[in-house]
Amino acid sequence: MNDTDLVPVKSRTEEELEGLLFSSLPVVLAANFINGTLIAVIFAGTGASLVVAIWWLLLVLLASVRMLAWVCYGNRRVPNRRWTTIAIVSSASSGVIWGAAGFLFFADGNETQRMVLGFVLGGMGAGAMTALTPYLPAFYAYLFPSVLPFCLQLALQGDADHLAMAGASVLYLVALAVLGRRANGWLVDSISRRFENADLVRSLERRVDERTRALHGVNEQLHRDIAERRLAQADVEKYGERQAATADFGRLALSGIDLETLFDRAVALVRDRLEVPRAAVLDGVIETLRAGARGMSGAVTHPVALPTNELTLAGLSDRTMQPMKAGPGERGVDLRAVDAGRLGDPQLSLEAAILPHGRPYGILVAAADTRRAFSKNDITFLQSIANMLAAAIERKRAEESIQELALRDPLTGLPNRGLFCRRLRGEVEKARYGSKLALLLVDLDDFKDVNDTFGHLAGDRLLADVAGRLKACVRKAGFTSRLGGDEFALILSDLRSLDDATSVAQRVIRQLSEPFHLDGSQINLGASVGITVSPAHGIDADGLLRNADLALYRAKTEGGGVHRFYAADMAVHIEARKTMEQDLRRALEHGELFLEYQPFIDLNTRRPVGVEALLRWRHPDRGVLSFDAFGPVAETTGAIVPIGRWALRRIAEHRLEWRNAGLQPLVIAANTSASLCRRGDLAGTIERIAAQTGGDLDWLELEVSEQALMPAANCTAMLENARALGVRIAVDDFGTGYCSVGRLHALPVDKVRIGKGFVSGIGTRREAETAVRAIIGLAKGFGMSVTADGVENEAQVEFLIAEGCDYGQGPVFSAPLSPDAFATMLRQNPLPSRVTRLLDQRRQPRP
Numbered sequence: 113m114n115d116t117d118l119v120p121v122k123s124r125t126e127e128e129l130e131g132l133l134f135s136s137l138p139v140v141l142a143a144n145f146i147n148g149t150l151i152a153v154i155f156a157g158t159g160a161s162l163v164v165a166i167w168w169l170l171l172v173l174l175a176s177v178r179m180l181a182w183v184c185y186g187n188r189r190v191p192n193r194r195w196t197t198i199a200i201v202s203s204a205s206s207g208v209i210w211g212a213a214g215f216l217f218f219a220d221g222n223e224t225q226r227m228v229l230g231f232v233l234g235g236m237g238a239g240a241m242t243a244l245t246p247y248l249p250a251f252y253a254y255l256f257p258s259v260l261p262f263c264l265q266l267a268l269q270g271d272a273d274h275l276a277m278a279g280a281s282v283l284y285l286v287a288l289a290v291l292g293r294r295a296n297g298w299l300v301d302s303i304s305r306r307f308e309n310a311d312l313v314r315s316l317e318r319r320v321d322e323r324t325r326a327l328h329g330v331n332e333q334l335h336r337d338i339a340e341r342r343l344a345q346a347d348v349e350k351y352g353e354r355q356a357a358t359a360d361f362g363r364l365a366l367s368g369i370d371l372e373t374l375f376d377r378a379v380a381l382v383r384d385r386l387e388v389p390r391a392a393v394l395d396g397v398i399e400t401l402r403a404g405a406r407g408m409s410g411a412v413t414h415p416v417a418l419p420t421n422e423l424t425l426a427g428l429s430d431r432t433m434q435p436m437k438a439g440p441g442e443r444g445v446d447l448r449a450v451d452a453g454r455l456g457d458p459q460l461s462l463e464a465a466i467l468p469h470g471r472p473y474g475i476l477v478a479a480a481d482t483r484r485a486f487s488k489n490d491i492t493f494l495q496s497i498a499n500m501l502a503a504a505i506e507r508k509r510a511e512e513s514i515q516e517l518a519l520r521d522p523l524t525g526l527p528n529r530g531l532f533c534r535r536l537r538g539e540v541e542k543a544r545y546g547s548k549l550a551l552l553l554v555d556l557d558d559f560k561d562v563n564d565t566f567g568h569l570a571g572d573r574l575l576a577d578v579a580g581r582l583k584a585c586v587r588k589a590g591f592t593s594r595l596g597g598d599e600f601a602l603i604l605s606d607l608r609s610l611d612d613a614t615s616v617a618q619r620v621i622r623q624l625s626e627p628f629h630l631d632g633s634q635i636n637l638g639a640s641v642g643i644t645v646s647p648a649h650g651i652d653a654d655g656l657l658r659n660a661d662l663a664l665y666r667a668k669t670e671g672g673g674v675h676r677f678y679a680a681d682m683a684v685h686i687e688a689r690k691t692m693e694q695d696l697r698r699a700l701e702h703g704e705l706f707l708e709y710q711p712f713i714d715l716n717t718r719r720p721v722g723v724e725a726l727l728r729w730r731h732p733d734r735g736v737l738s739f740d741a742f743g744p745v746a747e748t749t750g751a752i753v754p755i756g757r758w759a760l761r762r763i764a765e766h767r768l769e770w771r772n773a774g775l776q777p778l779v780i781a782a783n784t785s786a787s788l789c790r791r792g793d794l795a796g797t798i799e800r801i802a803a804q805t806g807g808d809l810d811w812l813e814l815e816v817s818e819q820a821l822m823p824a825a826n827c828t829a830m831l832e833n834a835r836a837l838g839v840r841i842a843v844d845d846f847g848t849g850y851c852s853v854g855r856l857h858a859l860p861v862d863k864v865r866i867g868k869g870f871v872s873g874i875g876t877r878r879e880a881e882t883a884v885r886a887i888i889g890l891a892k893g894f895g896m897s898v899t900a901d902g903v904e905n906e907a908q909v910e911f912l913i914a915e916g917c918d919y920g921q922g923p924v925f926s927a928p929l930s931p932d933a934f935a936t937m938l939r940q941n942p943l944p945s946r947v948t949r950l951l952d953q954r955r956q957p958r959p
Contacts (some may be wrong), residue, residue: 141179151164214265241295320507331503361378524579526600540651550646551645645677708726712899756784794830816831
């Protein structure tokens with residue numbers, strides 16, 4: 113048992129946090145000195161020059177004292193709780209000094225100086241969140257005294273601007289305090305888990321030792337029983353000596369000694385106790401040995417010698433007869449010439465199988481110069497030594513398995529995050545001496561959809577297949593690891609150029625874009641890759657990993673399926689996306705979302721029969737945004753659920769307004785995300801809309817992706833319930849997702865919508881025309897209607913009419929309109945005149 117086993121996890125965690133707190137002290141003091149000097153220079157010319165000078169000297173003095181404390185902490189011999197008290201006092205002292213600057217210098221400075229002072233105080237507070245959060249009291253002891261005086265001075269000014277700034281500063285202070293507390297919680301949890309995992313590994317090792325001791329006890333009992341049954345007056349002394357030697361060897365075998373030394377001891381013991389000139393542990397397993405092992409019913413638990421008529425030394429090949437270990441002076445002796453007789457007759461040799469876990473491993477052989485009759489005690493002794501060798505091999509394999517479990521991902525067999533971090537630190541250290549390395553973070557695209565559609569067990573199997581492809585991509589040139597979830601990491605050592613990393617990244621993306629086949633279904637994934645190179649992008653493991661994560665984030669935000677190298681401006685783009693997430697959460701509350709409507713026409717009646725509701729966002733800074741600009745963010749944050757409910761209610765209100773105005777009833781199509789089906793109360797929302805509009809729902813058409821129609825039971829059942837209420841279901845962008853032709857006819861679908869990607873190729877790409885023709889024919893065969901999206905010109909309209917498409921939508925008919933503009937269009941000519949003329953022409957089938 114180690115000393116650390118006696119120390120509670122909490123105490124070790126606190127000691128680790130204390131070390132982290134003091135390890136960052138030089139950087140904190142450097143920041144104090146630089147920022148303090150900056151403030152002193154800025155305010156030196158004001159009326160408080162003397163106060164500024166005294167303040168700066170106090171700051172330098174305190175920094176010196178804290179630096180001395182840091183040196184003393186590094187030289188400490190035993191842990192002492194007083195260091196946390198010193199950390200609190202020194203942090204509070206630093207906070208008071210900076211708070212004094214915020215209070216005293218504010219009155220004498222102009223607006224620019226005050227602004228610089230505020231930014232410095234805020235920046236120092238943010239820096240303290242990184243450096244001091246390992247010990248939360250020290251963080252708070254610095255944060256509140258350093259910022260509150262400045263907030264007080266702002267509030268004392270009395271005017272609205274300063275009061276607003278004071279309020280913002282207080283909010284910033286509260287935010288830092290909350291974030292610091294969360295960061296501390298994450299850090300404590302991470303360190304505690306690390307110690308708990310280490311304790312678990314040690315516990316497993318102790319259990320193995322206990323099991324080993326138990327096996328040793330069982331073995332001793334076995335030999336005591338044998339001794340009682342085999343007692344013979346003439347062999348008592350020799351038998352006792354063998355038993356003692358066997359027991360000693362058993363303790364040695366289960367002590368953890370390396371196998372090479374153990375084989376040496378076994379060979380010497382057999383030579384001495386059986387009084388033979390030659391003995392060896394032979395490596396290799398042949399068919400006759402397997403045949404003999406089958407007759408033993410697994411592991412040997414009683415004295416058995418292999419039938420020598422089946423296993424003869426003379427019949428072994430050169431390869432299998434090479435001695436692993438032979439007696440002293442006999443290593444390499446050719447044992448093939450030794451002939452074995454039948455069991456019970458005088459013979460030249462005796463063999464015992466070594467069977468760890470009941471599987472053949474090798475043979476323990478004792479060979480004499482002349483024929484002799486080996487007794488049952490001889491057989492027992494030799495087989496006991498062989499059994500103990502098998503137990504030692506089993507123990508060695510158990511130790512290796514425990515170590516493998518601690519450092520391997522059980523699902524994929526790849527190194528886990530712990531082994532990855534250890535390897536990365538080693539490779540980064542090597543890169544400091546002239547070599548280069550690349551770190552590639554790989555994240556699967558749309559893996560969450562696979563879990564939602566096929567289930568987590570299928571997702572796990574898919575991850576195992578992904579791991580196999582990744583290992584094939586790097587082969588022996590790199591190190592592959594699974595960090596968790598659907599995120600993997602590759603380390604490429606001794607990099608010659610960036611082209612090598614690019615080549616591997618492209619190979620990874622290409623391999624993971626190939627279809628996966630799972631239970632008869634074809635799954636298309638894809639991957640995004642973020643790349644950092646050392647030393648160009650960082651000289652420490654944490655920095656490289658952080659920068660690779662930024663590069664991966666950029667690749668994901670660009671739609672996935674690409675690789676991106678780290679660049680210094682990536683943090684800015686990520687911050688912009690986070691800003692959009694925050695803005696989107698307020699969009700509904702502030703009334704920034706609105707709907708536009710784009711008609712679709714019946715190509716047979718030549719009139720509009722419905723409209724599609726299109727969601728828009730009137731962003732206060734970026735103007736009007738289409739759903740494509742903010743939809744992915746809404747999906748990932750979960751905001752799509754309340755937004756989808758709002759859109760359905762708003763559509764019902766517009767429809768009611770049009771009906772009350774006496775306009776003709778039309779179908780209104782609304783796009784519904786899979787998230788709203790899975791996580792939202794879609795059926796309840798539709799029922800409330802029915803009550804709001806008088807119970808009539810035959811005007812509503814829900815557009816869903818193919819993913820929503822895959823075997824995710826809750827989503828499909830929800831759509832079936834909606835269809836039972838009279839709602840029509842349309843598959844949007846059919847042919848681009850997972851839905852198979854074999855499942856389409858069995859799904860609750862009334863209409864198929866052909867996406868813009870296919871329609872735009874009409875007239876320019878033969879494969880696009882073939883796809884459109886096939887989709888129309890398939891839908892018609894299943895009794896479904898068809899709408900073509902994104903129709904842009906008259907040639908496309910003519911093609912669709914000739915192929916029997918039911919409806920068309922796109923700029924050639926009408927642009928998206930506001931609710932009022934759409935109502936006006938219905939009162940007037942419903943279609944542009946040039947389209948009306950086109951539809952009046954005689955429609956001839958295409959050849």
